[in-house]
Amino acid sequence: MDDMQDILEDFLIEASELTEQLDEDLVELEENPEDKELLNKIFRVAHTIKGSGSFLNFDVLTHLTHHMEDVLNKARHGDLVIDSDIMDVVFESIDLMKGLLEQIKETGSDKGGIDVSECVEKLKNISQGKDVEEKAEEVVTQQEAPQEQAKDEKVQNLDPIAQRMAEETANINTDEMSEEEVEAEIERLLKIRQEEDKKRREQKKKEKGTVAATQPPKLATKSAPTSNATSSANAKNTQALKKKPAAPEQTIRVDVSRLDHLMNLIGELVLGKNRLSKIYDDVEERYEGEQFLEELSNVVSSVSVVTTDLQIAVMKTRMLPVGKVFNKFPRMVRDLSRELKKDIELVISGEETELDKSIVEEIGDPLVHIIRNSCDHGIELPEVRVAAGKPEKGTVNLKAYNEGNNIIIEITDDGKGLDPDELISKSLEKGIISEKEADRLSEKEAFTLIFRPGFSTAKVVTNVSGRGVGMDVVKTNIEKLNGIIDIDSEKGKGTTIKLKIPLTLAIIQSLLVNVQEELYAIPLSSVLETVRITSDEVKYVEGKSVLRLRNEVLPLVHIADIYDVERTYDTGEHAYVVIIGLAEKKLGLIVDELIGQEEIVIKSLGNYIKGIEGIAGATIRGDGRVTLIADVGALMEMSKDASAKAKDAMESLYQTKKKESPQDYKVLIVDDSKTDRTIMKKSLQPLGVSYEEAVNGEEALSKLKDLDADFDAVLIDIEMPRMDGYTLASEIRKFNRYKNLPLIAVTSRASKSDRMRGVEVGMTEYITKPYSQEYLANVVKRNINLA
Amino acid sequence: MNEKIEKLLKQQKQQMEEPRVDDMDDVIQLVGFIVGEEEFAVPILSIKEIIKPIEYTRVPKTPSYVLGVFNMRGTVLPLVDLKNKFGMPKTKFDDDTRVIVLKDGDEQVGFVIEELSEAIRIKESNIEPAPEGSGKDNLIYGVGKVDDRLITILNVKALLKRDF
Numbered sequence: 020m021d022d023m024q025d026i027l028e029d030f031l032i033e034a035s036e037l038t039e040q041l042d043e044d045l046v047e048l049e050e051n052p053e054d055k056e057l058l059n060k061i062f063r064v065a066h067t068i069k070g071s072g073s074f075l076n077f078d079v080l081t082h083l084t085h086h087m088e089d090v091l092n093k094a095r096h097g098d099l100v101i102d103s104d105i106m107d108v109v110f111e112s113i114d115l116m117k118g119l120l121e122q123i124k125e126t127g128s129d130k131g132g133i134d135v136s137e138c139v140e141k142l143k144n145i146s147q148g149k150d151v152e153e154k155a156e157e158v159v160t161q162q163e164a165p166q167e168q169a170k171d172e173k174v175q176n177l178d179p180i181a182q183r184m185a186e187e188t189a190n191i192n193t194d195e196m197s198e199e200e201v202e203a204e205i206e207r208l209l210k211i212r213q214e215e216d217k218k219r220r221e222q223k224k225k226e227k228g229t230v231a232a233t234q235p236p237k238l239a240t241k242s243a244p245t246s247n248a249t250s251s252a253n254a255k256n257t258q259a260l261k262k263k264p265a266a267p268e269q270t271i272r273v274d275v276s277r278l279d280h281l282m283n284l285i286g287e288l289v290l291g292k293n294r295l296s297k298i299y300d301d302v303e304e305r306y307e308g309e310q311f312l313e314e315l316s317n318v319v320s321s322v323s324v325v326t327t328d329l330q331i332a333v334m335k336t337r338m339l340p341v342g343k344v345f346n347k348f349p350r351m352v353r354d355l356s357r358e359l360k361k362d363i364e365l366v367i368s369g370e371e372t373e374l375d376k377s378i379v380e381e382i383g384d385p386l387v388h389i390i391r392n393s394c395d396h397g398i399e400l401p402e403v404r405v406a407a408g409k410p411e412k413g414t415v416n417l418k419a420y421n422e423g424n425n426i427i428i429e430i431t432d433d434g435k436g437l438d439p440d441e442l443i444s445k446s447l448e449k450g451i452i453s454e455k456e457a458d459r460l461s462e463k464e465a466f467t468l469i470f471r472p473g474f475s476t477a478k479v480v481t482n483v484s485g486r487g488v489g490m491d492v493v494k495t496n497i498e499k500l501n502g503i504i505d506i507d508s509e510k511g512k513g514t515t516i517k518l519k520i521p522l523t524l525a526i527i528q529s530l531l532v533n534v535q536e537e538l539y540a541i542p543l544s545s546v547l548e549t550v551r552i553t554s555d556e557v558k559y560v561e562g563k564s565v566l567r568l569r570n571e572v573l574p575l576v577h578i579a580d581i582y583d584v585e586r587t588y589d590t591g592e593h594a595y596v597v598i599i600g601l602a603e604k605k606l607g608l609i610v611d612e613l614i615g616q617e618e619i620v621i622k623s624l625g626n627y628i629k630g631i632e633g634i635a636g637a638t639i640r641g642d643g644r645v646t647l648i649a650d651v652g653a654l655m656e657m658s659k660d661a662s663a664k665a666k667d668a669m670e671s672l673y674q675t676k677k678k679e680s681p682q683d684y685k686v687l688i689v690d691d692s693k694t695d696r697t698i699m700k701k702s703l704q705p706l707g708v709s710y711e712e713a714v715n716g717e718e719a720l721s722k723l724k725d726l727d728a729d730f731d732a733v734l735i736d737i738e739m740p741r742m743d744g745y746t747l748a749s750e751i752r753k754f755n756r757y758k759n760l761p762l763i764a765v766t767s768r769a770s771k772s773d774r775m776r777g778v779e780v781g782m783t784e785y786i787t788k789p790y791s792q793e794y795l796a797n798v799v800k801r802n803i804n805l806a
Numbered sequence: 807m808n809e810k811i812e813k814l815l816k817q818q819k820q821q822m823e824e825p826r827v828d829d830m831d832d833v834i835q836l837v838g839f840i841v842g843e844e845e846f847a848v849p850i851l852s853i854k855e856i857i858k859p860i861e862y863t864r865v866p867k868t869p870s871y872v873l874g875v876f877n878m879r880g881t882v883l884p885l886v887d888l889k890n891k892f893g894m895p896k897t898k899f900d901d902d903t904r905v906i907v908l909k910d911g912d913e914q915v916g917f918v919i920e921e922l923s924e925a926i927r928i929k930e931s932n933i934e935p936a937p938e939g940s941g942k943d944n945l946i947y948g949v950g951k952v953d954d955r956l957i958t959i960l961n962v963k964a965l966l967k968r969d970f
Contacts, residue, residue, distance in 0.1 A: 287880055290880065537863075537864065581866075582866035582867075583866045583867065584866070622881075622882045623882070624865075624875060624882060624884070625882070625883065625884060625913065625914070625915075626913055626968065627884045627913065627915050627966065627968050628865055628868060628872060628875070628884045628968070631865060631866070631867050631868065632867055633866070633867070634865065634866070634867075637863070637875055637882045639877045639880060639882065643861075643877055644861055644863060644877065645862070645863040645874075645875050645876060645877050645882050646863065647863060647865065647875075
């Protein structure tokens, strides 16, 4: 039973491989019905499936394929000219065959479910079509005659041998013969027979020259099993060899999970490599010029080269040619063009371009929708095309090619193109966008409306499209793959949709960015460009910050607002904007710094914290730290409310708590000398303000870092251990919220250069010791605006 | 001197024999630790390992007790401040602070604790079920009596369950 199971599985795999190529071949066949090579190929598929199917007792399948085989066989021998009506039936039968195979895969049986009788009837009719039948019969009779003859000859020829044998055996007393003698006798008789056969074979060959081309193999197998079949097979083989010297493909089937495991291990190795090169950098700095460094450098670089090669090699094992997906489109376009009564040609190029298996699987659906859309809405009816001065036949180009770490799939049609005004008015009608939005849309943005859910320009919902789901599916699927959609169209000329998809999903190139003290990795495949801006380049439209970049207006959002990063440090006048794109959308992400590009391995965060909005996963970097990976798709979503939140945050920042009594004011006293602190405290007492103390710069800074800290002024001594007053002041000024905090230096250093330095680091006032208590109190009072 | 050695040997012998007696009953081995001046324990078999605190990365949009994620030899694990999870202020890291990595099936999470106390062997019969109304999360497996102390035994499965 297990054996049968194995055979069944092999059969299913083989069958699905065979049928995969079938559609494309058939469409090609329709174009060149004379192509014998193609016909043979298609015939072989039906034949093989029939053969294995009957062995496995799949009667329905065998029944169907048997009749398919009949028709194809006739065509292959030129008895039948394939026109598109016959083709339709053939396609139908192939669909049924696929259906049956699918059913077998699921239920293990081909019975019930699919009814093939109607299709079989059609196939029968074709193969027995009257003209065809007559011709066939003629052939048969012609064929029969010489064979009849041959048979007669054979019988005649055989007769003397048989007679002789009979005579001889009669003459010889077998009992008297030794074993060897018997064998020798048999051999002799056989030789005679073989000689006769050979002669006949030669004769046959001559005859075959005239009839073999139209002779169905069934007849051949009936009468002359050896001669005819072998010679025609030989002929076929030599023909094939001449045309295609294809070496047998050397492949083994490997379970995908094993490859996945391998990929995971490589991932670990890549992390190790990153770590190694980081350590090398550190070591290089420390032991510059030492002998062993060179050796180490050799090892590190060779390890990293090998790791990279290994990674590419393993990645390649997972790669499939995108043609696997493209295969089904010629058939689809053919059916569509018949259904829509249009004349459409699909031109495919770059089908050998390779992609990761998981991506190949995901990309089929979006392409189906795009191509359907092009055929249905893009390409016009032949009359319209001719009237517009275009060739009657519309063309859809499907092209794949590599570009860096991405693959580009381009779908171009030469149809009527998209009309931005129409798109906008349709969207308004369906309530997809508001009037306000509509006014702001650029032409290119208007094109992207077709990806909105519920959008449809078709006036009638047809079988093909118009329900307003298709292009939305495209968007979601491409987003899932971190891909980018670019759409371009010219009215009357056609439309181009460009899909940019990363080659692989597990190990990716990323852009590391920095915000405050945190690092985030953005998948490089989603990064369109980076720009450096000054704060006044940020414009506000309806309370949302935007950036004008060349002729586009991009929404802007600060990464700190998305990831709730506290903005403790001021980052200065300049900021960097990472322009990210996903599917058809773009967004400007403000970051503090760009760190650089790094290859990262995506790791799951585990069940406990996975699914955090905006985080796609984590990676371990060269220094062993964990860096989070931004989920570009979610960023797009989150950016909508983040920019509003940012504004609120800004406002609340300036809304300081109301201070009524002097006690609500708080002064921080920073001095290492206890005496000095006491003097300062005493001076402040008359004001009634509260105070805190710190004995050096570091302590003061940590007090200020505390979020609940709410100081109104700081008295700073200059000479202190651990961190002096100048450093403290400059550190304090780095905080956004302490930009305007009064910093009062209290020191015995009174030279002009000291004062200058104080101003440079951001001191507000400068009090020289010794001072009167009233003077200090007045300065503080003035600075904190105490009534 | 001889006396001392003899005493030591006797003690060791006793120690060796003692567990055997315990093994006959349903004895649970626990690891005890301190969080917020209280003693807690988890079954030793649910512990993947105990490490000194290492650097972690903050993860946005998580409750405050989720400190972030850290790298345990190539695996990214969440780090939870147990003290903060129990409603107290966050743990101040010092020399005694440890991270206990607990596992339940494939799920692993690191928990920050203030201090390890000791390994505890306790008979199942000495564990009282969690007091009524001790929280809907079922975080407490039971209360164990060791000598004259009461130790709260935590429910690891519940601890590892995401509750946000």
